[in-house]
Amino acid sequence: MDDLTFRHQSEFHLKSTFWLSVTAGTLILPFAFYHLTHQHVGIGIGAMITSLSLYLVAWGCYRKTYKTIYTFIWLTPFTTLFVAYLTNLIGITGTYWCYSTLILYYFMMSERQAWISNIIFALINVPLVWHLFETHEAIRFSVTFSLVSAYSAIFLHIIAKQYSELHKQAITDQLTGLYNRTLLKDSLVQAINQANRSNTAFTLIIMDVDHFKKINDELGHEIGDHVLIQLGVFLKGFLRDSDKVFRIGGEEFLILLYNTDEANSIGIAEKIRKGIENLSLIPGRPVTVSIGVAGLSSVRDWKHWMKTCDKNLYEAKNSGRNRVVDCKG
Structure with missing residues (x-):
């Protein structure tokens, strides 16, 4: 449990x-x-x-x-x-x-x-x-x-x-079976408290499906739901039990990596990005994601932590999508 x-x-x-x-x-x-x-x-x-x-x-x-x-x-x-x-x-x-x-x-x-x-x-x-x-x-x-x-x-x-x-x-998010936003704040606050007590490393990864609106508009919401469901299956299978995965928006996912610093998280995020790109979720049409990464390091407020990660996600999207951006750019 x-x-x-x-x-x-x-x-x-x-x-x-x-x-x-x-x-x-x-x-x-x-x-x-x-x-x-x-x-x-x-x-x-x-x-x-x-x-x-x-x-x-x-x-x-x-x-x-x-x-x-x-x-x-x-x-x-x-x-x-x-x-x-x-x-x-x-x-x-x-x-x-x-x-x-x-x-x-x-x-x-x-x-x-x-x-x-x-x-x-x-x-x-x-x-x-x-x-x-x-x-x-x-x-x-x-x-x-x-x-x-x-x-x-x-x-x-x-x-x-x-x-x-x-x-x-x-x-629980009914579509993907992942966590929804209900426990998000508590999870982040708990991670910050644990980091303060035991110096445990935590990293946030926020992931957004590229051009998801086009998928829904051109192929229908049923295909869009299929993409989200399969992404949920992939993330749950890829990550450890100690990590937490949330669906925090329509096509936006958040991952809380336990005992993992930002340097190692970038490699994990890259594997997630490449893995999704190779999933072939829609025949003849690649599905890619943009990812922002933010380690806990000097951050001691959950809102600031999420804001930093969001900023890196937007940077990934503005830089051409299908890429990972961390605090160092």
């Missing part, structure tokens, strides 16, 4: 976990105060710890430092034992907390962690219910517990899958 895609999915999980933790922590708090002051102090202490733990999770989400392993290591064993304690102390009413606890597992942790937590919870609490209560009560609990667990797992899986698909559609 691409780093930026993963980051966006993580942000979605952080937001959902934040609001779920705040809501659950707030709803449990009055229950905790009530037992601390009027009923059973042990229940009140356990509920208070649970509430505070949820607020800590929310704080971690707010600061974007939350890791699901924290919840898995702490809340899974604590809530499992606390619900078992409740059930043993107050009877069948204690089992009501099983359902909300399961839902918390599935929405606050990864699917794998939630399944493991679910199994641990079931191994402790289901036998306890069968030991404490009548058979008909234990059967009802086991059935409803299994249904809630299954529904939560299925629902979470569907939500995660749909979000992943929608996010992929949002960042």
Whole structure:
């Protein structure tokens, strides 16, 4: 999975976990105060710890430092034992907390962690219910517990899958399958930050199809789309997985080369130019591209970086097209 895609999915999980933790922590708090002051102090202490733990999770989400392993290591064993304690102390009413606890597992942790937590919870609490209560009560609990667990797992899986698909559609150019402009700014900013931290070299390549309007006007948009699709296939096959390829305009493509300085990128750009020229995308009619190259070097602003690369592209087009121009001309 691409780093930026993963980051966006993580942000979605952080937001959902934040609001779920705040809501659950707030709803449990009055229950905790009530037992601390009027009923059973042990229940009140356990509920208070649970509430505070949820607020800590929310704080971690707010600061974007939350890791699901924290919840898995702490809340899974604590809530499992606390619900078992409740059930043993107050009877069948204690089992009501099983359902909300399961839902918390599935929405606050990864699917794998939630399944493991679910199994641990079931191994402790289901036998306890069968030991404490009548058979008909234990059967009802086991059935409803299994249904809630299954529904939560299925629902979470569907939500995660749909979000992943929608996010992929949002960042992908439908025609070529390349990235669109949605992640462009984040990608460039991330590259600049990484270069500042680790001195990693990055280079931009902006490529424009020569006389593309003529192709559309004379041969039709279907042929024009075919050219763009095949260019996308060529670029994805030519470049490394660590590089990013964007379609940023009708016939304009941007390539972000990872760990590659400008000197080496010029050679790569030349290979791309020659490779496209030799593709024979339209029988009897050559398809060529003009390319601008700009290394990161002294540039520390993503807009300036793109502007520099664009300037080199325009220089390539104004100099006769079908050529590569870098910052040195």
